[in-house]
Amino acid sequence: MSYWRGARVKTDVTPKKRGPCRVLNTKDEFILVLLKIRLALTLTFLGGLFNVSAGTASRIFNTWIKFLAKELGNLIFWPDKQSVMSTIPKSLKYKYRNLRCTLDCTEVFIERPRNLLNQAATWSDYKKHNTVKFLVAIATNGMISFLSKAWGGRTSDVHITRESGFLNLVDPGDVILADRGFTIKEDLLLRYASLEIPPPSKGKEQHTPAEVAKTKKNC
Structure with a gap:
């Protein structure tokens, strides 16, 4: 080296x-x-x-x-649909037979940049710290199947998803699991795919029995 x-x-x-x-x-x-x-x-x-x-x-x-x-x-690559279907666990196979991956963003703390513009771009209100953010997709067998380039912590999860090239990998019929912050249902519908997210809890004291059942299903 x-x-x-x-x-x-x-x-x-x-x-x-x-x-x-x-x-x-x-x-x-x-x-x-x-x-x-x-x-x-x-x-x-x-x-x-x-x-x-x-x-x-x-x-x-x-x-x-x-x-x-x-x-x-x-070691990070997007597997073909047949490979994903052959490695999907039984616990998920009956719930989401067309599950392709689970999507989430992860943030890494960084030192505060000296440049004021970089400070603003990397400030994360969620972490209350300067961070860089990555979009990560986890395949059904647990491997990382997609990793985006680094974005400033200020960038929204939706923007990273749309600009990272991830949506171009989605095939018709795919089911994507994600958190509530990923409001990309319409983006996936344009590709004949679907999004599964936990039911919203903001402003609610308690979930309905149906929402509790769906949350358990997504776990």
């Missing part, structure tokens, strides 16, 4: 020249990256934990993230 040295610094690709000596072995570097991803630890903390500088921890993390994205990116 060629170590990341910043966006403005070009990586030396001359085969006769070696990069800087690695302070940590491959296993420790990988553990550092996993700790950063899973626990959102600061680079300063990780540097102290592995006895390296925060700058070195940053270079390791940025290098590995690009490497992992390249190597693991092919």
Whole structure:
């Protein structure tokens, strides 16, 4: 791997020249990256934990993230309808025989950008923090079948769904499970697909028996 040295610094690709000596072995570097991803630890903390500088921890993390994205990116793909139907669990097969995926957005906390426009674009009222947001589709066998590009946390789930290219993958007859924030029923109807969402609860003290039954059905 060629170590990341910043966006403005070009990586030396001359085969006769070696990069800087690695302070940590491959296993420790990988553990550092996993700790950063899973626990959102600061680079300063990780540097102290592995006895390296925060700058070195940053270079390791940025290098590995690009490497992992390249190597693991092919694991996220949109399966054909026959494959989905063959792996759908029995508990869902009888309820939603044409279920294609479950749709949701996930947000990742980021540091507050210095640029005021970027601050506004990434501010999430829901999380009360600056975030980036991704649209994620989960297939019936539990695999991630679609992952959008990153959007600012201010962006609505509906806008990301419409602009990410997800709707172009939907086939006629597909059933999509989603949360109440995904008001995309009409978008799916144009593709002869349908949307299943939990019944609304805003302004209600208690669900009706029919709504309770539907909520249990969606679980």
